[in-house]
Each structure stands twice: as C-alpha cells, then as structure tokens.
Amino acid sequence: MTAAGAARKVAATPIQMLGRSTLAAVRMVGGVGVFAVRGTAAALSPPWFLGQLWRQIVAIGFFSLPVVGLTAIFTGAALALNIFTGGGRFNAEQVMPQIVALGITRELGPVLAALMLAGRASAAIAAEIGAMRATEQIDAMRTLSTDPFRYLVGPRLMAGVLMLPLLTAVADTIGVAGGWLVATRVLDFSSAVYIRNTIDFLQGWDILSGLIKAAVFGFIVALMGCYHGYNAKGGARGVGRATTHAVVSSAILIFASDYLLTTLFTQIAP
Amino acid sequence: MTEAIPKLAWKGVTKRFEGHTVLDGLDLSVAPGKSLVIIGGSGQGKSVTIKTALGLMRPEAGKIELDGNNVVGLWEGARRNLFSRIGVLFQGAALFDSLTVWENVAFRLINADRVPRKEAKERAIEALELVRLAPAVADRFPSELSGGMQKRAGLARAVVAQPEILFFDEPTTGLDPITAAAINELISDLVRRLGSTAVSITHDLASAQTIGDEIAMLHEGRVRWRGSAQDLGKADDPGVRRFVDAARLCPVDLHAREIV
Numbered sequence: 001m002t003a004a005g006a007a008r009k010v011a012a013t014p015i016q017m018l019g020r021s022t023l024a025a026v027r028m029v030g031g032v033g034v035f036a037v038r039g040t041a042a043a044l045s046p047p048w049f050l051g052q053l054w055r056q057i058v059a060i061g062f063f064s065l066p067v068v069g070l071t072a073i074f075t076g077a078a079l080a081l082n083i084f085t086g087g088g089r090f091n092a093e094q095v096m097p098q099i100v101a102l103g104i105t106r107e108l109g110p111v112l113a114a115l116m117l118a119g120r121a122s123a124a125i126a127a128e129i130g131a132m133r134a135t136e137q138i139d140a141m142r143t144l145s146t147d148p149f150r151y152l153v154g155p156r157l158m159a160g161v162l163m164l165p166l167l168t169a170v171a172d173t174i175g176v177a178g179g180w181l182v183a184t185r186v187l188d189f190s191s192a193v194y195i196r197n198t199i200d201f202l203q204g205w206d207i208l209s210g211l212i213k214a215a216v217f218g219f220i221v222a223l224m225g226c227y228h229g230y231n232a233k234g235g236a237r238g239v240g241r242a243t244t245h246a247v248v249s250s251a252i253l254i255f256a257s258d259y260l261l262t263t264l265f266t267q268i269a270p
Numbered sequence: 271m272t273e274a275i276p277k278l279a280w281k282g283v284t285k286r287f288e289g290h291t292v293l294d295g296l297d298l299s300v301a302p303g304k305s306l307v308i309i310g311g312s313g314q315g316k317s318v319t320i321k322t323a324l325g326l327m328r329p330e331a332g333k334i335e336l337d338g339n340n341v342v343g344l345w346e347g348a349r350r351n352l353f354s355r356i357g358v359l360f361q362g363a364a365l366f367d368s369l370t371v372w373e374n375v376a377f378r379l380i381n382a383d384r385v386p387r388k389e390a391k392e393r394a395i396e397a398l399e400l401v402r403l404a405p406a407v408a409d410r411f412p413s414e415l416s417g418g419m420q421k422r423a424g425l426a427r428a429v430v431a432q433p434e435i436l437f438f439d440e441p442t443t444g445l446d447p448i449t450a451a452a453i454n455e456l457i458s459d460l461v462r463r464l465g466s467t468a469v470s471i472t473h474d475l476a477s478a479q480t481i482g483d484e485i486a487m488l489h490e491g492r493v494r495w496r497g498s499a500q501d502l503g504k505a506d507d508p509g510v511r512r513f514v515d516a517a518r519l520c521p522v523d524l525h526a527r528e529i530v
Contacts, residue, residue, distance in 0.1 A: 145381075
C-alpha cells in the first residue's frame with residue numbers, strides 16, 4: 001500500500017465508523033418498528049395463548065408489586081419532605097399535599113413503576129427469550145407449527161400494557177400514602193385535612209393521564225425485552241448484552257415518551 | 271422412463287454470510303422413505319443445509335423442493351402448515367425449560383393442532399414409551415433429565431405427530447458412546463417404523479452408518495462424495511479417506527477444513 005493509500009485509509013476510518021453506526025441505528029429503528037407491528041398484530045388477533053398471557057400477567061404484574069410498592073412509598077415520603085422544606089422558603093408549606101398528589105399521579109407514579117418494571121421484567125423477558133434463542137428453542141417452536149410472535153411476544157406485550165397501569169394505580173395510592181405518613185407523623189399535619197386537600201385537589205384527568213402514560217410505558221418495557229431477547233446473538237454473552245440493552249433502551253424510551261406524552265397532555269388539558 | 275420425484279431436493283442452493291459462501295450451489299436430494307446422512311467437518315455447511323430446508327434460513331439462490339414444490343420464500347402461514355409434516359430433533363434437544371416433558375412432547379398437539387390436553391398427554395406418554403422413557407418422566411422438567419434422556423424426549427417430540435420427514439441435527443453430539451449407540455438404534459428403528467424420509471447431519475461416522483441408507487459428504491458448501499452407507503469405508507476420494515481416518519482417530523471434534 002502506498003503512503004497516500006495508507007493515509008486515505010486512516011482518514012476514512014472515523015467516517016466509516018460513523019457510517020456504520022448510522023446504518024446500524026437506522027437498521028435498529030426499522031427492526032424495532034417491524035417487530036412492534038408484528039408483535040401488536042400477534043397480540044390483537046387470534047389464536048391467543050391465554051395460558052401464556054396469564055403467566056405473563058402474574059410474572060410482570062403480580063411479582064412486581066413489592067418493588068413498585070416500596071419504591072412508591074419512599075418516593076412519596078421523600079417528596080413530601082422536600083416540598084415541605086422547599087415550600088417553606090415562600091410560605092407555601094400548606095400546599096404540600098396537593099403537590100405530592102399531583103407529582104405522584106401525573107409523573108412519578110407511572111415513571112417510577114415503569115423504571116422498576118424495566119429493571120425487573122424487561123431484563124427477565126430479554127434473558128428468557130435470549131436464552132431460548134441461544135438454545136434453538138425459538139427455532140424448535142417454529143418447526144412445531146407455532147408462531148413465536150403469538151406464543152412469546154404477543155402475551156408479553158399484552159401483559160405489559162394491561163399490568164403497568166394497574167401497578168401505577170397501586171404506586172399512586174402508596175406514594176400518596178407515603179406523603180401522608182410523613183406529613184402526619186413527622187410534620188404535624190392533620191390527617192383529615194391532608195386527605196381532604198388531596199381528594200379535593202386531584203382531578204380525574206390527573207390520574208387518567210398517568211395511567212395512559214403507564215400503558216405506553218408497559219408496551220415499551222415489554223417490547224424492548226422481547227426485541228433484544230429475540231435478536232440476541234452469540235450465546236451467554238449475547239444474552240447478557242440483550243438484557244443490558246433491554247433495560248437501557250427501555251429507560252431511555254420511557255423518559256423520551258414521557259416528555260412527548262406530557263407535552264401532548266398539557267395541550268389537551270392544561 | 272420418468273425419474274421419480276425426490277421427497278426433498280436442494281437445487282443449486284447458495285447461502286452466504288457476510289461475503290463468506292457457506293453453501294455453494296448445493297445439489298442434493300433424498301428419495302421418499304430413505305435416510306440420508308450428511309457428514310463433513312465443522313463449518314462445511316451441514317447445519318445451514320438443514321436450516322435452509324426448514325425455512326429457518328433463506329438461501330440467496332437456488333430452489334428447495336418438497337415433493338417437487340419449491341418451498342423457498344413461503345409465507346409464514348404456509349410454512350406453518352408445512353411444518354405439520356416435519357419433525358426435527360435439534361442438537362441440544364431444544365426442549366422448552368418452562369414446560370414439563372409431556373408438555374414439550376405434546377407442544378405441537380396442544381398449540382398447533384388444538385388437541386385437548388388430556389388426549390395430548392396420553393399421546394405424549396405413548397411417544398415417550400416409544401423412545402423408551404418411562405411415563406414417570408412425563409411430569410418432570412427438562413432440567414431434571416440427563417443429556418441422553420433429553421435427546422430421547424426431543425426425539426419423542428419430533429415423532430409424536432408421525433411426520434413424513436424427520437431431520438436430525440447432530441443427534442449424538444455430547445453423549446457417551448453407549449447412550450449414543452442407543453440413540454442411533456432408536457432413530458434407525460423409528461424411521462423404519464414410521465416409514466418417514468430422514469435427513470441427518472453428524473460428525474459421528476458410527477451414527478452415520480447406523481442411521482443412514484445413503485451418506486453425502488459436504489466440503490466447502492458442495493457435495494464432495496455420495497454413496498451408500500456401506501461404501502463409505504471403500505471410498506476412493508482422498509478427502510473422504512482423510513475424513514474417515516481422522517474420524518476414527520478423534521471422533522469427537524473434527525475440523526475438516528484442516529483435514530480435507
């Protein structure tokens with residue numbers, strides 16, 4: 001190779017790397033889109049595997065209750081303390097119950113429940129499906145005349161969409177209770193006044209918008225777990241990578257979609 | 271005189287991975303009711319040959335014909351119907367960890383054929399007995415079975431719906447010689463009993479000669495030698511001779527790229 005050729009090769013490397021990364025990113029976005037459409041079609045059209053759906057509802061929903069509940073109670077309690085001390089700077093301590101309720105139902109309840117589910121369920125889904133890919137179980141399923149999208153992906157997407165709003169409703173209740181606990185036990189608020197202020201202030205839309213967000217986040221969490229697991233390559237290392245990618249991409253997409261949905265909702269009902 | 275239509279035929283099949291050609295215009299066929307064994311070293315395209323026939327990989331060129339009909343590029347629904355005529359034993363058995371042994375064996379019956387669970391369980395236990403596994407094994411999970419028992423359960427799953435074509439991917443890999451011999455006998459017996467056409471891939475010459483009517487040796491994505499199981503030891507082809515001699519010396523792991 002001539003010196004000019006070598007220099008050209010060195011100069012081209014970062015550009016090639018950029019090109020490769022761009023192509024990979026575009027390929028992944030397209031791949032996720034096609035995967036989401038196939039998965040949604042499988043979830044919404046028969047034949048349904050109801051036994052699988054029930055298993056996923058239990059795995060994703062029921063077994064996530066403790067972690068979501070604990071996260072919610074501590075977040076509600078910390079939020080109450082922060083708002084009380086921060087509000088004290090401009091004599092606004094008394095609006096603490098309302099701000100806790102609003103913050104939990106509109107934002108923290110759905111987002112924190114989704115993040116907990118990303119860490120717990122999305123990782124588990126990616127690991128399980130990734131291991132099935134590595135051990136040819138997905139190929140075996142196809143040769144047994146069963147569509148893996150219907151058997152594996154559809155029930156998980158459905159369970160994510162159905163269960164995260166329920167988990168969020170639980171997180172909302174426990175989060176507000178965490179604020180109440182701190183307010184009444186630590187900050188000398190009256191229990192009756194705290195509850196009355198919370199109930200009078202909250203509107204149906206505050207809760208509903210959080211639950212709609214949760215359904216979208218549930219879809220994202222299940223989709224990322226399924227996508228990365230299904231496309232895992234390279235044995236145990238590939239399964240580990242798929243698990244990490246599932247959690248990281250779920251978290252990023254949760255925050256990005258949270259901003260988009262909040263923008264949309266504040267325009268619908270400010 | 272017209273030539274009989276093969277049960278399964280690869281015609282000029284080419285498959286590449288990132289510029290590397292694994293199958294290079296492969297021409298191969300198996301007659302109805304016959305058992306073809308494909309041998310060859312690692313990386314010579316044996317697994318890819320089976321996977322293209324199963325539709326798990328799509329070739330870049332060529333046709334794969336089942337009863338004279340091209341099956342390359344079939345849409346998913348048609349492919350699923352086709353799979354109802356096919357049974358596969360995967361290399362690691364590929365049993366579903368979360369299901370019991372009988373649910374694994376009856377997977378097709380329950381999920382694709384919608385057979386009631388009670389009847390499916392009875393048929394699964396019959397299939398398990400066929401591969402000499404006791405009914406008590408039915409309610410265990412795959413992780414509770416030895417490697418040989420997992421292979422038998424995988425075999426029961428492959429034959430439970432009495433398929434027309436059976437594929438065996440390295441059926442004796444990872445098994446001790448006694449268990450391997452038992453699996454070979456079982457496969458040979460089942461294929462004969464069901465009258466199915468069989469395509470197997472293996473490194474193991476003892477296995478090839480027990481379960482095969484015909485043997486084809488793949489090298490660099492093409493058939494290098496083909497003949498009856500009895501003729502393998504008498505083959506003149508130097509590549510085949512080296513492979514056979516090496517397989518006798520080190521039957522576990524062959525790297526034919528270096529040998530042939």
